[in-house]
Amino acid sequence: MEFLEQQLPRYADGAWITIQLTVGGAALAFVLAMAIGILGTTRFWWARAITTVFVETFRGIAALVVMFWFVFAFPDLTGFELDPRFAAILALGLNVGAYGAEVVRAAINAVPPSQVEATVALNYSWTQRMRLVVLPQAWAQMLPTFGNLVIELMKATAVVYLVGIVDLTSVAQQIRSATGQTFVAFGVAFVLYYLLAQVLILGMRALENRAGKKLGRAPTGGGGILSLLRPPSVGTKVGVAK
Amino acid sequence: MPPSDTHDNDRPQGVGGEDLIVFDQVVKRFGDLTVLDHLDFSVSPGERVTLIGPSGSGKTTILRLVMTLEKVTEGMIWIGGKPFSHMPRGSGFTPASESYLRSRRKSIGMVFQQFNLFPNMSVRKNIIEAPVNVLGTPKEEANAHAEELLDLVGLGDKIDAHPTQLSGGQQQRVAIARALAMRPEILLLDEVTSALDPELVAGVLDVLREVAETTDITMLCVTHEMSFARDVSHRVLMFDKGRIAEEGHPDQMFNDPRHERTQAFLKSVLENGN
Numbered sequence: 062m063e064f065l066e067q068q069l070p071r072y073a074d075g076a077w078i079t080i081q082l083t084v085g086g087a088a089l090a091f092v093l094a095m096a097i098g099i100l101g102t103t104r105f106w107w108a109r110a111i112t113t114v115f116v117e118t119f120r121g122i123a124a125l126v127v128m129f130w131f132v133f134a135f136p137d138l139t140g141f142e143l144d145p146r147f148a149a150i151l152a153l154g155l156n157v158g159a160y161g162a163e164v165v166r167a168a169i170n171a172v173p174p175s176q177v178e179a180t181v182a183l184n185y186s187w188t189q190r191m192r193l194v195v196l197p198q199a200w201a202q203m204l205p206t207f208g209n210l211v212i213e214l215m216k217a218t219a220v221v222y223l224v225g226i227v228d229l230t231s232v233a234q235q236i237r238s239a240t241g242q243t244f245v246a247f248g249v250a251f252v253l254y255y256l257l258a259q260v261l262i263l264g265m266r267a268l269e270n271r272a273g274k275k276l277g278r279a280p281t282g283g284g285g286i287l288s289l290l291r292p293p294s295v296g297t298k299v300g301v302a303k
Numbered sequence: 304m305p306p307s308d309t310h311d312n313d314r315p316q317g318v319g320g321e322d323l324i325v326f327d328q329v330v331k332r333f334g335d336l337t338v339l340d341h342l343d344f345s346v347s348p349g350e351r352v353t354l355i356g357p358s359g360s361g362k363t364t365i366l367r368l369v370m371t372l373e374k375v376t377e378g379m380i381w382i383g384g385k386p387f388s389h390m391p392r393g394s395g396f397t398p399a400s401e402s403y404l405r406s407r408r409k410s411i412g413m414v415f416q417q418f419n420l421f422p423n424m425s426v427r428k429n430i431i432e433a434p435v436n437v438l439g440t441p442k443e444e445a446n447a448h449a450e451e452l453l454d455l456v457g458l459g460d461k462i463d464a465h466p467t468q469l470s471g472g473q474q475q476r477v478a479i480a481r482a483l484a485m486r487p488e489i490l491l492l493d494e495v496t497s498a499l500d501p502e503l504v505a506g507v508l509d510v511l512r513e514v515a516e517t518t519d520i521t522m523l524c525v526t527h528e529m530s531f532a533r534d535v536s537h538r539v540l541m542f543d544k545g546r547i548a549e550e551g552h553p554d555q556m557f558n559d560p561r562h563e564r565t566q567a568f569l570k571s572v573l574e575n576g577n
Contacts, residue, residue: 178372179419183433183485184409187401193432197423276422277467 075232082218089154098165119159128152149221157214168202201272208265323348329378340545351522353532356542362525366491412487416494418474420466452480472503492524541565
């Protein structure tokens, strides 16, 4: 208990850094995923080329190497020093954004062609079609996978201790070497990572339910707090199988 | 100038003037499959034309070409005396660009077999989004028009419902209101009752009869509902293998079909209880 009382503020500082990196990385990843993903669905070959090159590049390179490059190689090349936290957010955002772009592209392509035909019959422009019909429907498809990605991203922030950022993992390391209490030092980090993940999961489930509601789908697992559970698969109840 | 039309003789009295829609030697192929084979036909303003024929005879493709959901392989489509599938360039024509099509297809609406309402919008939004965003109609005016149209289709109380809360027949009537909200000159009806349970068909057809009686919208209609076709259309075209096998006034076509393909087709349709 005494250990916790003494060390908790340091853990909190570390966790706060982890949260900042997660939020920053997720925001960048989201913007990139939407922009690059949408480009990948257009009729212009050059736009689809941008998507392909971006996705294959940043999906193929370890986020850690990209981060090292921004922290160590970039200043050598340009003479500008990047804040390591900024470099970490860039690296994580680019990496997760590449995965996210594929999710966005696939979700857009999964919107039934008949919906697009209806927008043509109503003479929507491409922008109107995307904004009013395609993206709102694709959104519900994207969310479950986005949930996975944001948790992956949160855990991937642990690599930043390698460029000297004092995040949750780094704090645990420091406390372990200072106190020798290996078990507790990492145990607290386990619990904090787990709690952060749960907050993210609950947030994503709430977004999914809201998106489902917009499409006229009732939460399949029940209302209220039950809607935060995973829905039962089709056919688990008599009479609902179609 | 649109090319001359070889089927003028069959045009009903009282509906005349410049041709609104002209197909000039239109060919449509999907890979090796020829769906429309050098098709010539034209439709006058205000005329209601029903397309019948066995499946695969190219009826739906004609509607999809007019709605610009497909592109012609050869030949040209003219609408309102101006090229439609193509646009003028120099002394000739080039396939229409996306922006050209956008400027030209404003006057055309379509109702689909599967309704295709937008599930992410309420009934109201389904109807007003296009007039507001595409035509720039003020929101209040669009709302008032939507209410009027929903009354016309008998769903005045469903304006704030969600499409998933409606039956198929109700969804299709909303889809009709949505198409009419754009004030189209041409309305394309693609087997609009084929996906409906039998007891819901009449409600949808009644709405379309009313639209036919109270407006001068030009209609192109693909249907298997022969009594509806007889009631509303000025002219019936029988398609077979991508060509017009026979055409004429509905009374003549249904009572006294001359072409053996028409006779066989009508016999099979009637035997199947339609």
